[in-house]
Amino acid sequence: MYKLIIRPIFFLFDPEKVHYFTFGLIRFLSKVPLVSPLFRSLYQIKDKKLERNLFGLTFKNPVGLAAGFDKNAVLYKELSNFGFGFIEIGTVTPKAQQGNPKKRLFRLKEDQGIINRMGFNNDGLEAAISKLKSNNGKVIIGGNIGKNTNTDPDHYTDDYVTCFKGLHPYVDYFVLNVSCPNVSSHAKLEDVAYLYELISEVQKLNNKEEVQRPILLKIAPDLNDNQLDEIITLVSETKIDGVIASNTSVFREGLQMSKSALDAIGNGGLSGQPIKDRSTRVIQYLATKSNKAFPIVGVGGIHSEKDALEKINAGADLVQIYTGFVYEGPKLVKRINKAIIEQL
Template identity: 75%
Template sequence: MYKKLIRPIFFLFDPEKIHYFTFSILKVVSKIPLLPFFLRSFYKVKDKKLERKLFGLTFENPVGLAAGFDKNAVLYNELANFGFGFVEIGTVTPLSQIGNPKKRLFRLKDDQGIINRMGFNNNGIASAVKELKKNKGKIIIGGNIGKNTTTKPENYTADYLMCFEGLHPYVDYFVLNVSCPNVSSHAKLEDAEYLKELILEVKKMNNKQAVQKPILLKIAPDLNKRQLDEIILLMSETKLDGVIASNTSVNRKGLIESKKRLEIIGNGGLSGKPIKSRSTEVIKYLADNSGKKFPIIGVGGIHSEKDALEKLDAGADLIQIYTGFIYEGPSLVKRINKAILSRV
């Protein structure tokens, strides 16, 4: 029904506008008595064999929703009804920011991909905390954090620490987003020495808390082998809890979309099917060359059960979907979980 009826209608409209329209619809329909119960009954696959225990958390199933979908933590309770094992909110920055100028979100229908240059548009830490206080405890929540666009390089760490401290009581794990291609002046975040400094400062703050929360690093799919080796070394030196591989890509090779339209679209991070293979390669390289010393959450181009199983076979412990959720619909979560069960 989704691909034949709902998606064609949605795809008639601007991607960003229909995204927020969908949020409004889900908010309204979720208030209909018993509907959330029926949604959970239809989409949720409950089986102990799906459980995954990682960095001190028990995930009901290994399929999560990636950051960027629910930036402001306004829909995670409703999204829990679609069978996800966890939802990652954000990217959250200390202060509210509007992000990059519109139009900034583009569908590549023939490629089953999306290009975005949103620029960390979000309502800021205070708004996220307000929404997270409404948590009904139905699902594990990850907090993806970043810096404000106008923050000077010498204050990057302070931005991350502010987000970490503010969200700490309300999320189950953290993700340091240092690999988004859609924010300006982020070159410092790609420097291994600075990353080590940032991670250690965040860990220092974490150690001061009564309860320590897992901290993960989200990396780009465009890193070469030398850079991936640096990530493996960084993980060893800092004892970080895990890696999310991977973020969106700036690579445009092999796309069906015309060069003319790609030029019109301009800069942005590519997600969806076009980055599937590269994301899987990064996961496999990290797993193989680290001796599987740290957990990996695999994300990038998962549009089917087969895509999900490939990520898991490559070394991912958990997976996340985003663009696949948009193209394939909510039934994708259920299909993936059933496919995982069929192999147990």
């Protein structure tokens, strides 16, 4: 029903407006008696074979919702009814910010992709904390953190530290988002020397806590082999807990959409099917060259069971979806989990 009726209607309208409309609709429906149990019965699979133990956490299944969908942690409980094993919120910045000017979200229907230049729009750290206080460990939450757009380069680390301190009691793991192409000083955030500094500061804070949270690094799908080798060395030397591969891409070659239409859209991060192979290549390279020395969360272009299994077989321990959720609908989560059980 989703692909035949709901999606064609949604795709008639501006994607950002549809996103917020969908949030409101899910929230409303979830308050109707028996609807949440109905969603759970339709979309959730409970099977011990799906459980994954990573970073000291037990995931009821390996399929998560990627960051960017529920930026402000307003719908993580309702979204978990669709069968996700974990939800990643954010990117959260210390202060609320509007992000880049609209229009900033674009569908590439022919390519089953999305281009966004949202610019870390979110309600800020305190708003996220207020929403997460009611979780009580019911949903595994990842906290994807970043810097405010107006932050001076000398204080980038301070922004990450502020978010880390604030969210530490309320999330199960952290993601350092240093690879989004839609933020200022993107080059510095991916500079390896700076990453050592950033990870070191966050780990110092983590080690002071009674309970240490796993810390992951989210990387771009556009890194070359030399850069990926640097990431492997970085993970080994800093003992960071894992890598999320990958973020959105600035890559544009091989798309069905015309060059003139792409030029009209302008810059932004590309997600969905067009980056599937690039993301999988990064996963496979990291897993092979490191001899699977650290956990990898695979994300990028997962629109089917086959896509998810491809990521897992390449070396991903967990997978996340976002654009595939938009194009394929909520049944995608259940289909992936069923395929994982069948492969086992």
